[in-house]
Amino acid sequence: MKVLVAVKRVVDYNVKVRPKADGSDVDTANVKMSINPFCEIAVEEAVRLKEKGVVSEIVAVSMGPKQCQEQIRTALALGADRGILVETDEELQPLAVAKCLKAIVEKEEPQMVIMGKQSIDGDNNQTGQMLGALTGMAQGTFASEVVVEDGSVKVTREIDGGLQTVELKLPAVVTTDLRLNEPRYASLPNIMKAKKKPLDTSTPADLGVDIAPRTKTLKVEPPAERQAGVKVADVAELVEKLKNEAKVI
Amino acid sequence: MSILVIAEHDNAELKGATLNTIAAAKAIGGDIHVLVAGAGCGAVAESAAKVEGVSKVLLADNAAYEHQLAENVAKLVGDLGKDYGHILAPATTTGKNMLPRAGALLDVQPISDIIAVESADTFKRPIYAGNVIATVQSSDAIKVISVRATAFDAVAAEGGSAAVESVDIADDAGVSSFVGEELAESDRPELTAAKVVISGGRGMQNGENFEMLYKLADKLGAAVGASRAAVDAGFVPNDMQVGQTGKIVAPDLYIAVGISGAIQHLAGMKDSKVIVAINKDEEAPIFSVADYGLVADLFDAVPELETKL
Structure with missing residues (x-):
């Protein structure tokens, strides 16, 4: 079966971002950009399913500026077969991304769409669920285990109280949580090979x-800083402070 | 326009996060209706009707909603939501699973995880793992919003007397089914609802050593959490994880034991009222957010703390 994997270009998770001085946006000038970690897990899951013989083709799709090609190439180096870039320099909000993905799903007809549960920039945690709504597909969000069966997929989901397993009819959307797998590193030969894999480009208008x-960011600011408190000498002083100063025990 | 709040519950009782979400609804202002969708959940609707500030409870009692399958509940919320100005749900795993799906059905761009209400269309929410706070304005006719429970003080569970109205819509999308659940069982309070939380990090060295924290927790009536490092090392299950990728907590007292204080952990607990850090590395970043820091070997300090309480 065919799997579609969505990958997003985000500020690398090791970079500590800061608001611009005028508070209009986050300062992303000259910072390292990478594939969103949850998306990398999605690619890895698709590749593992291919290695198991469950999946025959993996299509990696990304949206945004031309540079998103880099993240598609990363996915291709990890094992995806071909790429699709929906190119735009405009801001893309999750609903718009879900609509573009829907158009691609209609064209490609994958049996499963695997994507990260959220991106580490916007932290919205919406796109997979919205793609499910727009296409009528079932959704298995926050997946920690994915088992494909005949015509369906069993997804174990990380929920607040523990784990929940649901069975979804295919085609379905799966969004990945951290513990689904540990992504591999791309080898140099695979990085070279990825450069020759096909990558099609379209635009939201084409779709x-x-x-x-639909929403406008009025300002961004750093969170209220928490002041460091005092160091206590020993457990006795700690207990005394908690009882008499903080009055929390 | 009225506000529709989606109740969080397990068909038996109304969960606390609903009360925080109703508080956010009050901050927006308007008639507050609560939707209880589930199966055999009449008692939940009765509790919701007693909550301060609620003017109506909608009860959708049907097998299709028993396990909160997003495909079914989102359809219901999409159908009912058309008549509302705002639709709010707690930003729990249940809310986050269902709400964006309902938003897309209404052709709305939802706003996730708000921590403050600026006006009826403008909200604050953390982005970049809480390193940045964005003020966001929605131009959609219906605002679909998930609410970070710890950012709003719960409204009173008693004092209201709303009418309960049955909703006769049975939306079964027929594409998903519930297979099973493994819920962590514990006599201790839930992490996100506890007044005191004790968390262990990589410094605990193994899962057995968490026993020390459980003993201390039982003395304080506390919940026990863990850092992602401790979870990744396999000491404890993931449902104990506190942090940006785990649970967000804001108890009265947070005790971090053997936790260095990675950004992603701080994002999950820095709104706690009082933070205590116990770590033998005096350079650990956790001390920069701790009200009381104790530089000590946790294997000495924790048992001593337990006996002194």
Whole structure:
């Protein structure tokens, strides 16, 4: 079966981002960009399913500026077969991304779409669920285990109280949580090979999708700083402070 | 326009996060209706009707909603939500699973995980793992919002007397089914609801050593959590994880034991009222957010703390 994997270009998780001085946006000038960690887990899961013989083709799709090609190439180096870039320099909000993905799903007809549960920049945790709504596909969010069966997939989900398993009819959307797998590193020969794999480019307009933003960011600011308190000498002093100063025990 | 709040519950009782979400609804202002979708959940609707500030409870009692399958509940919320100005749900795994799906059905761009209400269309929410706070304004006719429970003080569970109205919609999308659940069982309070939380990190060295924290927790009526490092090392299960990728907590007292204080952990607990850090590395970043820091070997300090309490 065919699997579609969505990958997002985000500020690398090791970079500590800061708001711009005028508070208009986050300062992303000259910072390292990478594939969103949850998306990398999605690619890895698709590749493992291919290695097991469950999946025959993996299509990696990304959206945004031209540079998103880099993240598609990363996915290709990890084992995806071909790439699709939906190119735009406009801001893409999750609903717009879900609509573009829907258009691609209609064209490619994958049996499963695997994507990260959220991106580490916007932290929205929405796109997979919205793609499910728009296509009518079932959704297995926050997956820690994915087992494909005949015509269906069993997804074990990380929920607040523990784990929940659901069975979804295919085609379905799966969004990955951290413990689904540990992504591999791309080998140098695979990175070289990835450069020759096909990568098609289209635009939201080609897909017939209106990407006009629905929300506006009025300002960004750093969170309230917490002041460091005092060091206590020993356990006795700690207990005394908690009882008499903080009055929390 | 009225506000529709989606109740979090397990068909038996109304979960606390609902009360925080209703508090956010009050901050927006307007008539507050609560939707209880489930199966055999009449008692939950009765509790919701007693909550301060609620003017109506909608009860959708049907087998299709028993396990909160997103495909079914989102359809219901999409159907009912058309008549509302705002739709709010707690930003729990249940809310996060269902709400964006309902948003897309209404052609709305939802706003996730709000921590403050600026006005009826403008909200604050953390981005970049809490390193940045964004103020976001929605131009959609219906605002679909998930609420970070710890950022709003719960409304009173008693004092209201709303009418309960049955909703006769049975949305079964027929594409998903519930197979099973493995819920962590514990006599201790739930992490996100506990007044005191004790968390262990990589410094605990193994899962057996968490026994020390459990003993201390039982003395304080506390919940026990862990850092991602401790979870990744296999000491404890993932449902104990506190942090950006785990649970967000804001108890009255948070005791971090053997936790260095990675950004992703701090994002999950820095809104706690009082933070205590016990770590033998005096350079550990956790001390920069701790109200009381104790530089000590946790294997000495924790048992001593237990006996002194």
